Amino acid sequence: MARGPVRASAIPTILTTLCRSASVNQKFHSPSLLRLATFIPMLRFITSRLLQSLLALFLVITATFFMIRFVPGGPFTAEKAVTPEILRNLEAHYGLDKPLWRQYLDYLGRLGHGDLGPSFKYPNRTVNEIIADKVPVSAELGLLSLGVALIIGITLGTFAAIRRNSWIDYLASTVGMTGISIPSFVVGPLLVLGLAIHAGWFNASGWYGPADRVLPCLVLGFAYAAPISRLTRGGLLEVLNQDFIRTARAKGASEFRVITRHALRGGLLPVVSFLGPAVAGILTGSFVIETIFQIPGIGREFVNSATNRDYTLVLGTVILYAVLIMALNLVVDILQAWLNPKVRLET
């Protein structure tokens, strides 16, 4: 990106200098000016990233709109042929009889008002309704899984780092490698076989009661716990060798305090960078879990919409995921800057 006449990173320095001179002169000491010094670059950064995201979103919408149209077969292509008259009526009902550019402009026009259009597969449901109906389910699955992934991953990673090269380290790396290597479509059915079919503790499918959350969240969480544990271990090992840890220990802080209060903050930085793509991955990649466990989430709709050629639902879900991924990346960038002052807010 082109930069303005004053470098963004220079603004806090200028403002801080101003504040300092002001406080020295004892004329207009202002803590709010100090806050402004850090706030302005942040605002600039967010605005710029939002504009970039909007452009990217527009390109994603345009590419998806035309790509799905060029795929052979349409929403009304079915085993049983309909007469040309019926097909014409169906196409006219959904506006598919208009030229493609016209349909594209119509779509953008509707989108401007937040209307994602009617679904082609579900004649009496709109894409907005389907998304509003399914996103909470996937979000619940995703958040619970993320919780599982963080608890297992950070715990294992921390113990592995503290007891480096001990049995717990080897156990953590074994669990980590297992989680990375065995796909969830193998772990899922295996867990169902053991805990649902043989032990009879859980249902094999569905999303009805709290017990139905256990297996899917474990499977999805386990897959992400593995990289989190590896990243935590690596991050912590690096931090544990640094001077401020030695200082903390020299002060007489307990090992627990050293790890939780001092080391983890820096040690978790790689995990935070990983969280952006991980959250996006958990939400978009929940399709496999949703299919194995028959969870009525948006992941299944996303994949089924493509096979059904449900044009508007394909676009709706793509837009949803695009916005989600962009927002998550932005949040991660901001979080990283907050956790690590060394990271500059680059526009």
Next chain:
Amino acid sequence: MRPALLVLLVAVVSFCTAPGCLKRESAVQRGNRDQVLHRGMGADPADLDPHTATNIAEIDVTSALFEGLVAEDPLDLHPVPGVAARWDISSDLLTYTFYLRPDARWSNGRPVIATDFLASWRRVLTPSLAAENAGMLYVVQGAEAFHKGATSDFAQVGATAIDARTLRVVLEHPTPYFLSLLTHPAWLPVPIATIQAHGEAYTRGNGWTRPGRHVGNGAFALKEWRPNDKIVLEKSPTYWDAARVRLSAIHFYPIESVEAEERSFRTGQLHITYGLPFAKVDAYRRNSPALLRTDPFLNTYFFRLNVRQPTLANEKIRRALALAVDRKAIAEKLLHGGQKPATTVTPPGLLGYTPPAGTPSDPTAARALLAEAGFPGGKGLPNIELLHNTSANNRLIAEAVQEMWRRELGIDVTLLNQEYKVVLAERRAGRFQILLGDWVGDYLDPTTFLDLWRSDSGNNHTGWGNAEYDALLFSAARTADAATRAQLLQKAEALMLAAAPIVPIYANTHVFLVQPSVRGWHPTLLDHHPYKHVWLEP
């Protein structure tokens, strides 16, 4: 760790993992007690409007929500009284007079009357609704003209309400299977007043089928519908024969993955599955034969040969290909679900119709035909492509036939697989040479298979057409005598198979799992199981 604590921990773990511990009452056990049937239904229904229902799942649910003039017998699906308590048929088989029962009611309490049927049929035939199955009503005089817009006057269509409880239908030509046809969703009555209360009745996307709005006249009423999750129907108190309905509710589960569905069956979440993974049939046959069902089904698998392609335009080559397929090996060694080798396109079991001898497996005759066509031992024959849609079963069949043709005829066939809708688009455009496909009959008559190969049929796709074949079907449609009609159809089928625009492979079965508590779920050719006759024996 203290020894006592360790012992306690081991005891708790072994107690909890022991079979039976912490096991809850399953949905099936609860269902058996409360007469609630849990049914796996495969695909997710797009809508619960019978007039736009196309897939098997939609037809299944709407069959419980609505009832037509006639209903189906649970054993062999022969027509039994439904909303019509009785009917008269004229001697020329052209005029049907239905007498509606006075106690037939919609789920909102309103009576079901003759004009409800007229308004419903008008809706199906109105072009703006774009009902895929409107063609089902073409047997009624003037229906095709109205549907195609030749007239906008519904009075021209041969259906009249004599009074509130008497309905007369005049047919275009004698149709021996007309009463069976009436159970198809396209013929079911819909509550026009309710539909209009929620929007335009003659276009799609009205929204009247949502829970709380839905009104039907069947044995069950819609209670809950969560797309891609669950559909709940409850016994309808307004149904005229409610006293005989034993199930209190039906829960339908759209589970696309047959593996997930089988796991749900094993954990006691389902009474009946829609399907069964191919690889598990043998295991069930060995270990739990009582749970496995392989029912006959009105479904034939075959290859379409595109006669517009230069190589396949030669009838001798087509016949050689048809004769070289070892159907017995495919049905018995490859598929394990009781499928039967098919030498004809009409499957066995259709009452009153014996299919012709059809296409046997005769590799010697096949080799001779290929030599006659100028390609002895397959030498010089251009490469042929076989297209199928991506699925493990289809791949198995395609590979087996590829090997049979190579071994018996010396022909090299290239296999191509594409995603389902791509295959359909290629088929419509005629961009294929050989295509693996199947057909499920809509009603119990051979014409549900034979009409496909008429030269004007939109489902033919082979490019083959024969005036004599068309004429035989035309005459059969206008023949009132059942035996003569069957002969005409048999002759037509023999003629078509001899020209080999298609190569029949096997008559499919419906393979699924069912809990022993389910009663009244009889094997029927259309895989219809009228829910009012189903119950659970705890």
